[in-house]
Amino acid sequence: MGSAVRVALIEPFFGGSHRAVAEGWIRHTRHEIRAFTLPPRFWKWRMRGAAFEVARRLSAGAGEWDVVWATSLMDVAHLRALLPRRIPTAVYFHENQVAYPARPGEDPPERDLQYAFTNLASALAADRVLFNSAFQRDAFLTGLSALVRRMPDAEPRWAVDAIAQKSEVLWPGVDLADVPAPFPRPPGPLTILWNHRWEHDKAPEVFFGVLTSLADEGVPFRVAVAGERFGRVPAVFARARERLADRIVHWGYVEDRREYTGLLARCQVVVSTARQENFGLSVVEAAYAGAHPLVPARLAYPEVVPEPLRERCLWQDQADLHHRLRALCLGTENPLDPRVLREGFSRYAWKVRVTAFDETVLRLSGLTRDVV
Known part of the structure; x- marks a missing residue:
């Protein structure tokens, strides 16, 4: 018998699929996970400023956490700089601002790139970089290569390889236990x-x-x-x-x-x-x-x-x-x-996917003892 990994799960946009994944993992994990969340609004302000609020909350119990697990709307570089001690940290990309499509009428080359650079800094600052699909990982790394080449000088091309070496794909779990079998199809159109x-x-x-x-x-x-x-x-x-x-x-x-x-x-x-x-x-x-x-x-x-x-x-x-x-x-x-x-x-289903999530934080924490 051993202690579970103590995970601070940080979700600055606690809605939609972000919320579903966080809550699903918490329900099924064998670890001790506490969520630090903010409401799902003002996503640009979340990327700019959520680190200040979350660091304040985490600092009150900074010694309690074995792992910090943040999602991609968190500025992980700022967060780590604000915490009183270095805690093994993962960033989980539900989406990224490097490959996100422009709105209709928006010229992609003229977009505000600060959010893409925040994702770049977060990935560099984290110990592990996790993506919900291989498609997103590949699009992010390809987009990063193009992004850094837009810089007029001092291009950090090395950053792409550094991020790739600590990246992996981690499909999310989905809450399926309460999804009923299909109802009998009624007469008429589908x-x-x-x-x-x-x-x-x-x-x-x-x-x-x-x-x-x-x-x-x-x-x-x-x-x-x-x-x-x-x-x-x-x-x-x-x-x-x-x-x-x-x-x-x-x-x-x-x-x-x-x-x-x-x-x-x-x-x-x-x-x-x-x-x-x-x-x-x-x-x-x-x-x-x-x-x-x-x-x-x-x-x-x-x-x-x-x-x-x-x-x-x-x-x-x-x-x-x-x-x-x-x-x-x-x-x-x-x-x-x-x-x-x-x-x-x-x-x-979470009962299938939870093992991969739990093993990821176990490796990240550096713990080798058995986990209940």
Whole structure:
């Protein structure tokens, strides 16, 4: 019998997938984890200033922690400088500002690069750099190479190799234990689900553009639109709600977890049109509930979708998505068997993934004793 590793889990943007991963790990770990969090708003201010508040909280018990585990909206370099002693530290990238897509109308070369440099400094300051997918790791390192070459002189090209050498991929766990088996499909059209953030990087205009085209063709379907809203909502949502009003079975974020998982189980297809996706927890949840995923053949999706299912689940372009959705709605193709989906996506359940998380902090802490 031995002591568990004492982990200070720092999440300056405690919402969405960030919150889901933090809470899921805490529920399943064999270690002692305490979360230090801030509400999910003002993400730019979180990157600039969360280190001051979190360092103050941590300093009150700095001797208590074996490991600091921070996520990518934390300025880890500032945090470590402000703590009274050096604690083994990991930074976990849910996303990064080096490879994040520009907003419509924003010229990428002219973007404010301070947030990308904060990610660079965080990765250099941390002892381990963890990514939720190989896709994100590769995009981050490639983007860093381009970023440092933009500097007029004193380019820290060495930093990319230094970060790569201490990087690894750590798929997140997903709370699947409470996701019910698919409900019997009711008579009538199938239900298509959108359960992503209502933001530009998820390309809602592509999703609603395809649905509007199908509606204009008279193709039968229902639509359920869930997902969280942060700040400005793209105008396409209001237009789509009006245009598809007679087909909508649900609209808006579902606060209650049981109600949300019940909605998943009533849908037959889940669609992503994302321009930026480093893992895709919402797709994993829906697929486990029996919804046939139709997701881009790029980003993290080819990695996340189990290999035997990729041919049926990955779309190449908007025309291909339109074709595949049309076939499913008209019944010329059948959705994948929900039992096959449930088995394939079960590899992301926390009961499977928690061991990798726990072993990572055990190695980081330098402890060699057995852990309960």
